[in-house]
Amino acid sequence: MGNSGEVPADRIRHLNEAFSSFAATSGLLERYYDMLREKVRYLTVELEERNEQLKAALADATSAKDSLRCILQSMAEALIVLDRDGNVAMVNRAAVEMIGPSAADAVGRPFESLGFSLVCEGGDTALVANGKRFDVFASRSDVVDPEGAVRGCVLLIQDITRMKELESQSERNRRLIRMGEMAAKIVHEIRSPLCSIELYATMLESELGDGEASRLSRGISSGILSLNNILTNMLLFARQQKPSIARIDAASVVGETLRLLEPMTASRGIPVDRDIAENPFLAGDAELLKQVLLNVVLNAVQATNDGGRIGVSVRREGGGAVIEVSDEGEGIREENLERIFDPFYSTKVKGAGLGLAIASRIMEAHRGFIRVRSAPGMGSVFELHFPPATAREEPAA
Numbered sequence: 001m002g003n004s005g006e007v008p009a010d011r012i013r014h015l016n017e018a019f020s021s022f023a024a025t026s027g028l029l030e031r032y033y034d035m036l037r038e039k040v041r042y043l044t045v046e047l048e049e050r051n052e053q054l055k056a057a058l059a060d061a062t063s064a065k066d067s068l069r070c071i072l073q074s075m076a077e078a079l080i081v082l083d084r085d086g087n088v089a090m091v092n093r094a095a096v097e098m099i100g101p102s103a104a105d106a107v108g109r110p111f112e113s114l115g116f117s118l119v120c121e122g123g124d125t126a127l128v129a130n131g132k133r134f135d136v137f138a139s140r141s142d143v144v145d146p147e148g149a150v151r152g153c154v155l156l157i158q159d160i161t162r163m164k165e166l167e168s169q170s171e172r173n174r175r176l177i178r179m180g181e182m183a184a185k186i187v188h189e190i191r192s193p194l195c196s197i198e199l200y201a202t203m204l205e206s207e208l209g210d211g212e213a214s215r216l217s218r219g220i221s222s223g224i225l226s227l228n229n230i231l232t233n234m235l236l237f238a239r240q241q242k243p244s245i246a247r248i249d250a251a252s253v254v255g256e257t258l259r260l261l262e263p264m265t266a267s268r269g270i271p272v273d274r275d276i277a278e279n280p281f282l283a284g285d286a287e288l289l290k291q292v293l294l295n296v297v298l299n300a301v302q303a304t305n306d307g308g309r310i311g312v313s314v315r316r317e318g319g320g321a322v323i324e325v326s327d328e329g330e331g332i333r334e335e336n337l338e339r340i341f342d343p344f345y346s347t348k349v350k351g352a353g354l355g356l357a358i359a360s361r362i363m364e365a366h367r368g369f370i371r372v373r374s375a376p377g378m379g380s381v382f383e384l385h386f387p388p389a390t391a392r393e394e395p396a397a
Helices: 009-074 093-099 101-106 161-208 212-238 250-267 286-303 355-365
Strands: 078-083 088-091 117-121 124-129 132-144 150-159 246-249 272-275 281-284 310-317 320-327 369-374 380-386
Touching: 078 093, 088 093, 088 101, 093 101, 093 124, 093 150, 132 161, 161 212, 246 250, 246 286, 250 272, 250 281, 250 286, 250 310, 250 320, 281 286, 281 380, 286 310, 286 320, 286 355, 286 380, 355 369
Parallel strands: 272 310
Antiparallel strands: 078 088, 078 150, 117 124, 124 132, 132 150, 246 281, 310 320, 320 380, 369 380
16 A cells, blocks of 8 residues: 555646646637637727828818808808708808898798799799899709609809899990980981071171160070080980090189170070179180080070079188079079089979089099089079199190
8 A cells, every 4th residue: 555645646736737728728818819809909000090091081071061161151142952852952152141130930831921922024034032133044954863762852042133123224325325325316316407507696696786786686696506406415415425634714714604695695685794803724625614504504594584693602611612692582492502513403394404414524524623602592503513623734735
């Protein structure tokens, strides 16, 4: 019988085999663990990269969406987007401005809730909303996804009201140009016989002396002067005048203009008081400035009753000059003062309404202006304000 403290050899062998198997298994597990840990690390890095890519893609998509919304909101054309059910999905700023603030509240509601209508009139289309009417060009396009399914539609409305107004204005300008050309031809045809009549009337007045017949002859001359002034105003209105600026003295302009009006003032017994103590130089076109003064003085003569008086004075002011024309007429109402320089506006039954309009236009071309003081029953005072003449402007020949 052996010693009880000794371990049998076969058990030691089995134990060694068990330890060897455990060691081999532990090594294998350790290798698998290392492989798993490496795989986890790889997947973690890849997941982080994918997350960064997704974040970048989301940021790009958000930026693109914001950019697209900004572009759509900044469009001058009204844009209305409808979903497949016909409800409003989006309206841009131009649509809100055209249709009204209620358009912004219509998102999610039926198209009819926008509260506007498109009216076709012949070949034109008009949009009517909140009592306003716009000339528009409208188009409708379907929104189709990549599979070809219709997901809604887009309505684009372009406001062409201003364009239509410009077209109308251009057409009016073309008509006015044609009218101006026609007026120039008519004026030319009328002026020739008028000049002959005026010549014969002047010759007849010089032979008749100071009798009644001579007074009648002066009446003919004044009538011809009035007609000739109307024709001149028509030409000046039809053709934009560019002044030939030169240095001229005010006294010569006033004197020559009043000499032209002598037959008219004499026939109506209207004396003209002159006050030209100062004689400043003017920078302007002598012939055009004579037309200005002729129109203003003629307006005063027509406003003054027979026997009334007209005053014409010249003074220096602020380095420039002022020619003042006053009359003892009926005066001008306050509501008419703003309109007397409008073309074709006249309070006279037979007035063409061009004289003061032409005078104002010529003064503006000379960098000057006309100021009026008037009250009903108190007569009127017209002040022609001229800027200072410069040293570069040489005296007129």
